[in-house]
Amino acid sequence: MAGETAHVPVLLDRVLDLFAPALADRRAVLVDATLGLGGHADALLSAHPELNLIGLDRDQEALARSARRLERHGDxxxxVHAVYHQLPEVLVDLGLSRVDGILFDLGVSSMQLDLTERGFAYARDSPLDMRMDPTTGQTAADVLNTYPVGDLIRILRDYGEERFAPRIAKAIAAEREKRPFEQSARLVELLYSAVPAASRRTGGHPAKRTFQALRIEVNRELDVLRDAIPAALGALAVGGRIVVESYQSLEDRVVKQAIAELAKSRTPEGLPVELPGHGPELKLLTRGAEKAGDAEIEQNPRAASVRLRAAERIGEAAK
Structure with missing residues (x-):
């Protein structure tokens, strides 16, 4: 259990503060849609003795570790083994229509980064897997070895925001003709060669953007997120709150757009009063995206890239 207990949840105090008005002193239900190692979930359950928590994760290893960590909270x-866009089906199976809180802590978990065999970290040689659920779907090696050059360019540009995408994609295609990609060290070596030296000196590790792009493609992260956020917002009861922690701009953009859409009035401009059922459905609880402070980043480097957004449901749309 050492790894589980050592795991430090990002912006934990802020997450607790944001959820408190929706959960305190009542029999509330919260969904942790990205359970991971259960750090946020454990703290929320401890802070609210009447809280019931539903934890979702696509990674069965994460569920097993969290089950041990959260065992003391009993029934x-x-x-639930599920991807977060499956939230509506999960709630139906559990006989629930609305919940009081939903938490997303997106991206790759610290456990997945630490398990070398999962292939998420470019700092260690490992199999090119990158599946958050290692029991299903294509691997990063499958993407590298089978995608046409045009598709490789697309995912590197769209998901990695990699400006050298064409050079990298062509280098991958040439290299796989010699031998299929299997291990991460060979890909990292290729990226060092494909990315110009000047960019390597100023643009961070040359593998960072490519590894991010492959991970997003393998797990369909942005497609799933585009479905998941509206579904989660639809599951919130009035007074319920959603908190989302993103770790790169592509995720944050999806979250921002989905929340902003429901925070606007749908009453036509020029009318003197708000039409019933046409007012904002959400109230924004954060000014833009909140970031971690220097002290937290020093203690927990994963917090350096976090962007937190939160909202409260204040009304329902007209039927």
Whole structure:
């Protein structure tokens, strides 16, 4: 259990503060849609003795570790092997229509980064897997070895925001003709060669953007997120709150757009009063995206890239 207990949840105090008005002193239900190692979930359950928590994760290893961590909370915890866009189906299966809180802590988890065999970290040689659920779907090696050059360019540009995408994609295609990609060290070596030296000196590790792009493609992260956020917002009861922690601009943009859409009035301009059922459905709880402070980043480097957004449901749309 050392790894589980050592895991430090990002912006934990802020997450607790944001959820408190929706959960305190009542039999509330919260969904942790990205359970991971259960750090946020454990703290929320400890802070609210009447809280019931539903934990979702696509990674069965994460569910097993969280089950041990959260065992002390007894039957207040239900863990489900599911991807977060499946939230509506999960709630139907559990006989629930609305919940009081939903938390997303997006991106790759610290556990997945630490398990060398999962292939998420470019600092260690490992199999090119990158599946968050290692029991299903294509691997990063499959993408590298089978995608046409045009598709490789697309995912590197769209998901990695990699300006040298054409050079990298052509180098991958040439290299795989000699031998299929299997291990990450060979890909990292190729990236060092493909990315110009000047960019390597100023643009961070040359593998960072490519590894991000492959991970997003393998796990369909942005497609899933585009479905998941509206579904989660639709599952919130009035007074319920959503908190989302993103770690790169592509995720944050999806979250920002989905929340902003429901925070606007749909009453036509020029009318003197708000039409019933046409007012904002959400109230924004953060000014833009909040970031971690220097002290937290020093203690927990993963917090350096976090962008937190939160909202409260204040009304329902007209039927």
């Amino acid at each position: 207040r915890v239900r863990l």
